[in-house]
Amino acid sequence: MTLPDHTNPTSLAYPDIEAAAARIAGQVRPVTVTQRGNDGIVFALEFMQHTGTFKARGAQNFIQAHLAEGTFPEAGVTIASGGNAGLACAWAARAAGVPATVFLPTTAPSVKVERLRSYGARVELVGSEFAEAAAACQEFVESSGALASHAYDHPLIAAGAGTLMTEILEQVPDLDTVVVSVGGGGLFAGVATAATHHGVRTVAVEPENCRALSAAIEAGEPVDVTVDSVAADSLGARRATSLALEAARSDLVTSVLVSDDAIIEARQRLWDEHRLAVEHAAATALAGVSGGGRGKTASDGKSPGGYVPAEKEKVCVVLCGANTSLSDL
Known part of the structure; x- marks a missing residue:
């Protein structure tokens, strides 16, 4: 495949x-x-x-596709999110035994931040808008070699x-x-x-x-x-x-x-x-x-x-x- x-x-x-x-x-x-x-x-x-x-669907498709290919780096998967995509990514990664690092803007609802941490994800709060969290996530990809997922794109x-x-x-x-x-x-x-x-x-x-x-x-x-x-x-x-x-x-x-x-x-x-x-x-x-x-x-x-x-x-x-x-x- x-x-x-x-x-x-x-x-x-x-x-x-x-x-x-x-x-x-x-x-x-x-x-x-x-x-x-x-x-x-x-x-x-x-x-x-x-x-x-609904984000669980895309996260599972992304994770399962890369699992099948054996393309996960040691640093795991990372994503920038307003909250929901990060939750889905962290959930799917936990089920797959893969580390997940999630970047969110500081304005993300606390209920989403708390749930992310409950899934075992590393959470980084950066900036006031999604674009700022996304930029920080890209820097992390370049420095760590983590596999980049995306909230929607x-x-x-x-x-x-x-x-x-x-x-x-x-x-x-x-x-x-x-x-x-x-x-x-x-x-x-x-x-x-x-x-x-x-x-x-x-x-x-x-x-x-x-x-x-x-x-x-x-x-x-x-x-x-x-x-x-x-x-x-x-x-x-x-x-x-x-x-x-x-x-x-x-x-x-x-x-x-x-x-x-x-x-x-x-x-x-x-x-x-x-x-x-x-x-x-x-x-x-x-x-x-x-x-x-x-x-x-x-x-x-x-x-x-x-x-x-x-x-x-x-x-x-x-x-x-x-x-x-x-x-x-």
């Missing part, structure tokens, strides 16, 4: 997702899909995944995330639309690649002030954006990946922006109406669907509530993570 060719950063195809599904079988929890009510919307409860987010990571979509379709084969929140674009790239393959629409939802994918679509290439949102701890990437931009070029992809107020309200409604305690990143997806939050839609269609499902349209909203503190609900 050999690893796929990742010299082309825009290379992600459906066979990569099929290979990932075979590689991580039995290593992750199959997603639970449940009806929200009588409105045709279902929830994919991916926050019930190991480590509390790697085909193995994105392909692992895409296995979520194949599981959703097994339960809802006549699905019309899947809705996902977007940070750097790993989850989106994997899900949209799988969804497009099956003729399913993908709605990509971002906070108005963490709009890396939307900005990349407008510019025609990944560009740096400002990061300022209540969901920035998970969605605060400065730029989207080339993998995500390539996936977004499908006619089946729609981009939506939502306000922080809509995100907060959607998160609160998930708790009040369904007793689902999720992080702001997960609520961002719901806020992007008309009726998910109560924000008004602007004429450009990119403001809160920007995607309006058609009558009888079957929509799946991915609730991607729940590494949050109940104290702020």
Whole structure:
């Protein structure tokens, strides 16, 4: 077995997702899909995944692929993360008996830092943004020889995330639309690649002030954006990946922006109406669907509530993570 060719950063195809599904079988929890009510919307409860987010899928795919190749250095694996990808990497590394060093910004929620340490990872807190933690991680790679993973910008990571979509379709084969929140674009790239393959629409939802994918679509290439949102701890990437931009070029992809107020309200409604305690990143997806939050839609269609499902349209909203503190609900 050999690893796929990742010299082309825009290379992600459906066979990569099929290979990932075979590689991580039995290593992750199959997603639970449940009806929200009588409105045709279902929830994919991916926050019930190991480590509390979808990130476990990509981490397992990355770790298992390199284990099979015997390519782990003595220094183990390292990653820069807002928290969730680091948790998944540390969890998968511990299961494989591989050392893990995780770099996070100092703004990372304490609940994530504590869980990282519980997985036996070495934790380094650097800077106030993900980009600063990423720079420190790269320096560590160069000095130690550790294998560099990534929170979202790697085909193995994105392909692992895409296995979520194949599981959703097994339960809802006549699905019309899947809705996902977007940070750097790993989850989106994997899900949209799988969804497009099956003729399913993908709605990509971002906070108005963490709009890396939307900005990349407008510019025609990944560009740096400002990061300022209540969901920035998970969605605060400065730029989207080339993998995500390539996936977004499908006619089946729609981009939506939502306000922080809509995100907060959607998160609160998930708790009040369904007793689902999720992080702001997960609520961002719901806020992007008309009726998910109560924000008004602007004429450009990119403001809160920007995607309006058609009558009888079957929509799946991915609730991607729940590494949050109940104290702020």
